Amino acid sequence: MKHISLLGATGSIGIQTLDVIRNNPEDFRLVSMSVGYNIVEAKKIIHEFSPKLVSVLKKEDCEALKVEFSNISVVYGMEGLIEVATHPQADVVVTAVVGSVGLMPTLEAIRARKTIALANKETLVTAGHIVMKEAEKYGVSILPVDSEHSAIFQSLQGEKRESIERLILTASGGSFRDKTRSELSGVTVEDALNHPNWSMGAKITIDSATMMNKGLEVIEAHWLFDLPYERIDVLLHKESIIHSMVEYKDTSVIAQLGTPDMRVPIQYALTYPNRIPLAGSKQLKLWEIATLHFSQMDFERFRCLDLAYHAGKVGGTMPTVLNAANEEAVGAFLANKLSFLQIEDIIEEALSSHDAIQHPSLPTIQEVDSFTRDHVKSLITKRG
Ligand SMILES: NC(=O)C1=CN([C@@H]2O[C@H](COP(=O)(O)OP(=O)(O)OC[C@H]3O[C@@H](n4cnc5c(N)ncnc54)[C@H](OP(=O)(O)O)[C@@H]3O)[C@@H](O)[C@H]2O)C=CC1
Ligand SMILES: CC(=O)[C@@H](O)[C@H](O)COP(=O)(O)O
Numbered sequence: 001m002k003h004i005s006l007l008g009a010t011g012s013i014g015i016q017t018l019d020v021i022r023n024n025p026e027d028f029r030l031v032s033m034s035v036g037y038n039i040v041e042a043k044k045i046i047h048e049f050s051p052k053l054v055s056v057l058k059k060e061d062c063e064a065l066k067v068e069f070s071n072i073s074v075v076y077g078m079e080g081l082i083e084v085a086t087h088p089q090a091d092v093v094v095t096a097v098v099g100s101v102g103l104m105p106t107l108e109a110i111r112a113r114k115t116i117a118l119a120n121k122e123t124l125v126t127a128g129h130i131v132m133k134e135a136e137k138y139g140v141s142i143l144p145v146d147s148e149h150s151a152i153f154q155s156l157q158g159e160k161r162e163s164i165e166r167l168i169l170t171a172s173g174g175s176f177r178d179k180t181r182s183e184l185s186g187v188t189v190e191d192a193l194n195h196p197n198w199s200m201g202a203k204i205t206i207d208s209a210t211m212m213n214k215g216l217e218v219i220e221a222h223w224l225f226d227l228p229y230e231r232i233d234v235l236l237h238k239e240s241i242i243h244s245m246v247e248y249k250d251t252s253v254i255a256q257l258g259t260p261d262m263r264v265p266i267q268y269a270l271t272y273p274n275r276i277p278l279a280g281s282k283q284l285k286l287w288e289i290a291t292l293h294f295s296q297m298d299f300e301r302f303r304c305l306d307l308a309y310h311a312g313k314v315g316g317t318m319p320t321v322l323n324a325a326n327e328e329a330v331g332a333f334l335a336n337k338l339s340f341l342q343i344e345d346i347i348e349e350a351l352s353s354h355d356a357i358q359h360p361s362l363p364t365i366q367e368v369d370s371f372t373r374d375h376v377k378s379l380i381t382k383r384g
């Protein structure tokens with residue numbers, strides 16, 4: 001029996017994690033969870049899973065839940081997230097909040113020696129060097145939940161590190177994969193939220209449409225698998241059937257395939273190194289799909305991917321700026337304050353006005369993150 005702490009229980013990954021827990025009551029028990037603003041969903045989860053500790057974002061919601069659920073502890077804010085992530089009974093922390101808000105709870109969970117099932121890629125993008133160093137120091141495993149990284153992790157099992165030639169992350173191309181650059185100028189939020197293969201939260205769906213998601217994933221892969229950017233490639237594969245691959249020194253390529261279903265990598269992170277049946281999963285019938293498509297990335301068409309490689313290679317605080325600028329720009333696009341193509345303009349402007357600080361401490365990361373957000377907000381106001 002593994003005791004699970006779930007950060008972001010009301011989100012897309014959170015709900016699918018709960019499904020895995022629900023279907024395997026002998027294997028998993030939810031002990032603590034966090035939600036943001038969705039209190040209606042939170043109450044349903046509390047009724048079904050009876051966690052011992054719940055964190056919410058707002059103090060008022062915390063007070064109201066305390067009255068309604070006198071048998072559980074309710075906390076709020078960043079302290080609440082950290083309390084959930086470090087719950088004494090938790091064995092595994094699933095980080096399924098969106099954005100760099102996940103950084104501090106993840107670090108504290110590592111320091112409390114919890115295994116991390118990491119969905120929240122922004123944590124590694126913004127401070128990968130600190131997170132990986134702490135994980136090593138405390139002897140903690142960081143198991144990938146992101147489908148590409150889970151695929152790579154699965155393709156690496158039983159292999160030696162020195163046998164790896166390169167990692168190949170697959171990219172669906174997102175909502176606008178068949179559009180040319182000039183066709184992107186008038187696209188709407190609704191169009192962008194219509195991902196062809198995956199049903200996900202709003203922020204990652206926009207990231208997927210701009211190809212920033214793949215850029216963040218390249219940086220995530222750099223930290224998780226400790227390989228230089230020159231040995232991490234991206235391949236356009238519109239069906240999202242091959243979730244990623246590892247090429248070895250002898251030119252063999254090992255890939256992980258499956259119908260797009262995030263419960264597969266979520267469950268694998270929770271059961272690793274074992275595998276158990278996945279309730280309600282759809283068998284991959286390659287004969288029905290018949291044809292898979294691949295093409296090389298066009299870095300001019302997908303400028304955000306280029307920006308992410310640039311930020312990753314410069315290193316230091318540059319990926320922190322990339323992430324913070326992206327979070328703010330995507331938020332503004334979702335609020336109809338920026339056009340789709342302005343997202344990348346804003347990120348490029350934030351990156352080009354920043355002098356990277358190498359080997360930044362946590363306070364430096366936090367300062368750069370906060371400065372970038374303010375800077376980007378002022379850029380957005382000027383444009384609007
Ligand atoms: N969805 C997917 O298939 C995949 C997602 N990921 C990654 O997983 C993470 C989660 O993605 P996804 O589930 O799609 O996101 P969602 O937007 O669906 O869910 C986000 C969750 O985080 C909570 N939340 C949002 N902001 C805050 C905050 N400031 N403080 C505390 N909690 C907050 C939300 O609470 P509430 O709704 O209650 O306000 C919700 O529970 C992201 O980092 C994403 O990149 C990676 C691979 C695939
Ligand atoms: C399911 C998952 O892991 C997402 O990150 C997904 O990969 C998005 O797909 P694309 O970014 O390839 O469109």
Ligand SMILES: [Mn+2]
Binds near residue numbers: 148
């Ligand atoms: Mn992914």
